[in-house]
Amino acid sequence: MSAAPPVLELKGITKRFPGIVANDSISLKLNKGEIHALLGENGAGKSTLMNIVFGLYQPDEGSIDINGQPVLIDNPNKAIDLGIGMVHQHFKLVEPFTVTENIILGMEPRKGINLDYKTASAKIKALSEQYGLKVNPNAKIHDISVGMQQRVEILKTLYRGADILIFDEPTAVLTPQEISELMEIMRRLVAEGKSIILITHKLKEIMQISDVVTIIRRGKVIDTVKTSESSPHELAEKMVGRSVSFKVDKKPAEPKEAVLQVNNISAKNKDGVPVLDGLSLTLRAGEILGVAGVDGNGQSELIEALTGLRKIDSGSIKVLSQEISNLPPRKVIESGVSHIPEDRHKHGLVLDFSMKENMVLETYYKEPYNRKGFLDYDAIGKQAKRLIEHFDVRTPSMDTLARSLSGGNQQKAIIAREIDKNPDLLIAAQPTRGLDVGAIEFVQRQLIAQRDQGKAVLLISFELDEIMNVSDRIVVIYEGRIVGEVYPESTNDQELGLMMAGSTAGGKAHE
Amino acid sequence: MSKLYKIFTGSIVVPLVAIIFGLIVGAIIMLVGGYDPLLAYQSLFEQVFGNLYDFGETLREITPLILTGLAVAFAFRAGLFNIGGEGQFIVGMTAATFVGIKVTGLPSIIHAPLALIAGALCGGLWAAIAGYLKAKRGVNEVITTIMLNWTALYLGNYIVNSFLLPEGMDHSEEIQPTASISIQSLVNFFNDARMHWGMLLAVLASVFFYYFLWKSKQGYELRAVGFNPNAAEYAGMNVGRNVVKAMFISGVFAGLAGAVQVLGVFHYQSIMSGSPGIGFDGIAVALIGMNHPFGILLGGSLFGILTYGSAGMSFGAGVPPELIRIVIGSIIFFIAAQGIVRWVLKPLYSKRKKEKVL
Incomplete structure (x- = not known):
């Protein structure tokens, strides 16, 4: 008492x-x-x-x-x-x-x-x-x-x-x-x-x-x-408010033809320091390739190079045998690449645009949204409504500013937009960063669903759990290079951790 | 409901209250200076609305302010500060004068639009220089547009001096009558006030501004670049090209302002010892109009009324006309410091005010 x-x-x-x-x-x-x-x-x-x-x-x-x-x-x-x-x-x-x-x-x-x-x-x-x-x-x-x-x-x-x-x-x-x-x-x-x-x-x-x-x-x-x-x-x-499974259910991958072939690419930052140093990787249709690594080992630069936001000095990047290195972003997008960006506020959304406007950020210039130089807001609204309903984006209305949505719903909106473009290659950078359990489950399911539809998915994440749970194959990036390749069934956190720290002893050398 | 609510909280109430506060601040200063503020404001409005001639001249005063205001606001919507309205105005003026004088033998229906287009285009290209330097070299547009203001001033004087100046005069010869955009019937109706087609153009320009920015594909790109250049680039837009485009269109508005002043008001161009100031006033107009084209129509009107009426204030109440600048300055202050206005208004609708999103 x-x-x-x-x-x-x-x-x-x-x-x-x-x-x-x-x-x-x-x-x-x-x-x-x-x-x-x-x-x-x-x-x-x-x-x-x-x-x-x-x-x-x-x-x-x-x-x-x-x-x-x-x-x-x-x-x-x-x-x-x-x-x-x-x-x-x-x-x-x-x-x-x-x-x-x-x-x-x-x-x-x-x-x-x-x-x-x-x-x-x-x-x-x-x-x-x-x-x-x-x-x-x-x-x-x-x-x-x-x-x-x-x-x-x-x-x-x-x-x-x-x-x-x-x-x-x-x-x-x-x-x-x-x-x-x-x-x-x-x-x-x-x-x-x-x-x-x-x-x-x-x-x-x-x-x-x-x-x-x-x-x-x-x-x-x-x-x-x-x-x-x-x-x-x-x-x-x-x-x-419902039961959640931590284990991601998925069938074994059935990899098919190579969608993304990155061969020996190098790039320097503006101080002349190499940030990508002869990096190579191959990603096939119907598989999720996880890129594990400690932050700052070239992940962001790799994504930028793949999406046309960064020029590379040498090497080649092919999407379905079409060379895309050093093409402007729009050309890359049009060749079938979708990108869920690492920083959704910086790259993924125009926060002061309405949800409606954000839903056509990459497609506004095409029919039916663009009619002779003027935007058809009815068509845009229809598209936005479809995506919002289909992906369960919780927003008061399509005219709400993206800024006022919660992080999870912003991310859902980006994923909806990127997946709806029906890409051959989906690049997901830190797709679950800052999200809660329910939203993480949603995002990871979407990635696996894309894989099951025969898309190639590149997953870049700092969260080892995510890499281990979602990927079909894992490569480890260290100082701008791929230093090893492992399979999630046959590796563990310790081995991956060692490789991420620069020791190649654990994994097989990359072919 | 929410739209109505937004109008009252966002776009209209704050500027209106800011205007009232500005007038009150002006009144206090007049009182301190020993003048009668009520008489002063009464004289101001009598000056503007007292007779047809003065009313027409007030419209004349308002017209270029709207256009330079649109110039500043347009660039701002694309994330750029165009401080160079002044220079673009002078370049537009000079180009219109040149075409108005040197091109001969055209019918009015072709000559006048040609001179207008020349002024608008040159103003646009002048601004596009700053846009290009920003896009290609990353030079801050505030610096370059200010530098280009001086370049324009001396370039304009040089061109008038070398090609357009009759012997022994301090201003160019008159433009050909075919290049004039004055509306003679309205001039007669308004007792010789200098009425011209530019007034209609200013209104049309606001409408164009609105449709272009919020309905067109280009406008969508410009706004995306203005709000978030990183996301625009990610989405495949060419940020640099949009910067140049935005500056060009912004300069077109300012150049048009210069052109209508020559073709509709003065019909000649003087050798200028200093900047005419209308480009800079455009910054104030854009602020009062909160960078919205229809706000700018109202903001430009207010600015023009106060400026033109200040002469009446000085005749009627002995108040120095410069005092109106204090009023305008205070209005801008209260619009910029919206927090103060909202704080004053808070008790009026405290319940509904906090539209804060979680």
Whole structure:
């Protein structure tokens, strides 16, 4: 009975936006020293809820207690005063500034009229050591890795005296190693008496680190469970609202004629450093070729070369025996290549265009959309409607801006557009990045369906699980070259990991 | 419903309130300076609407502002800042003057359109230089268009000086009567106000702007490039070619503005000691019109009314005409700083306001 009150308690929080209830009477208790995961699909209302806790929105109904006391949080400064700190998914750091400068920004300690940089720096160093963050307070932000930048964000909240830390999708931008280091840091933080809310849709991480999970679906709390008493399957089912299979079902591949033949291509970046270095690969109709590798080993450049966005210095790229290297993108598209781009915001969509306009981004100049120089918006609307319905893109209307859709629905829209072009070769770059379980399942099924229809699918991904589950054959890219080829049935994470690190011992040499 | 809602939150209410705020700021400054703001604004509107001649002249003032406003807005819609309306205006003027004087023996029905087209085309090509440098060499169009403004000024003076200047004069000879686009019947009706076909052209240009940008295939490409050049390139559009095209069309609007001033208003071209300023005013008009062609029709009208009326303000209330620039400046400030306007309007519709997408 005399147990301490929860450090943070949300009671019946409701938040409505025009046409949608983002949070529907959500209640949640965060106890001291606990890691409480908030699990939900994209658009389930997690971010809205945390923005309410951080004072960026006001709830329409409900209240918030901190240490048993009701509080009103009407702006982020108030939240900070109350000991709430938020580690945003997209870092809010000034690149040319040092770590210390970034952390003290907005509350600079002064000595007379001068900035007391030394004291601040020492304090940050002490904090960094206390929590095992290993951050150099005098390094400039643009010189340190993404993982380190995230630690700076963590330090920023600690420096401001946060006791409750909210992590918004913290692992989305991290490498596997950085993720395990972050887990260590989070454990250390709770050991030192902090409490953590972890927003994520990655089940693996939740199982690893959290004590309690609250699952939110469509703005409502579905359940709150102890992690140790749950399983990934149960959580996934609650999150999506139906049962989900992690194992991708597929028939064995039946590869036919070669669709894509890349022979010994090389390219340099603008500093003259080779980024593709004699890369060769062959992809056949009816198979999915996975390209595994650590980020930055030439994957992006390979995709750019294949799609006409980058010139190559030597070598040849053939699609169905037609040479496409150094052709402009439109020619490449017309020769039967579709491309689900790595960065859907940068390349895949014009965010300020309506969904309708985005659906014909590559075909607008053809009949029936283009009639004598004028666009037939009825025909475009018909096409968009067909794709939206067929691929279940959830959008309020075809005239909604692409910007306002959730990431999963944006990706569905791109996939719909690319598959509908009926390509011979489908290039899928990181097609499930940032998507939740339900959407990932959808995307991977689509890729396999394309394969089964006899298309050639090139899958480039940093997620080993995805490569292993979806590909029929795997090649490993390292420093702009293919360093090995393996089959998913006869390899494992360790072997692939070694090859990705540049050791060719594991795999057979590429023919 | 949502469309209606958008009109009231987005496109109309904010500029209207910004205009009212601008007038209020002007009034406060007049009060501080010891003038009577009510009398001043009354004189301003009397000057504009008081008689037919002044009303006609106000329309004359508005016409080139609409065209240069469209020039700035068009480039902006394709993601470009055309600060060179001024230079394109001068080049358009000079080309129209040259064709208007040097080409002889054509009937009016051919000569006048020919001079207009020459002005529009040269203005377009002038702007396309900046577009080409941006597309091929990555030179920022803000820098090149500003540089081209000065080049145009001296080039225009050079051409007038060398080929078109009668002995001992400071302006060119008159254009051939066949090149004039004045509308004599309207000139008579408006008591000698300089009425011309360019006024109709400005309205048609706005309509063209709208249809081209939002209905045509080319317009779709230009907007895609403007919003996201990376996605445009990915989708197979030629980004560089679209940049040149956008600058060319933008320059056509500004060149047309210069041409109608010569062919419809002055009928000659002076040696200029400095920029005429109409190209720069186009930036303000585009801002007030929020880069929408129909907004620009209204924005250009407002700008023209205030500018032309400022003379009346000075006769009627003794207020220096420069003060109207403060009013225009404040209006632009309030349009640019929409947050202030929305903040003031917030209590009026706080419930419906947060159309924030999750």
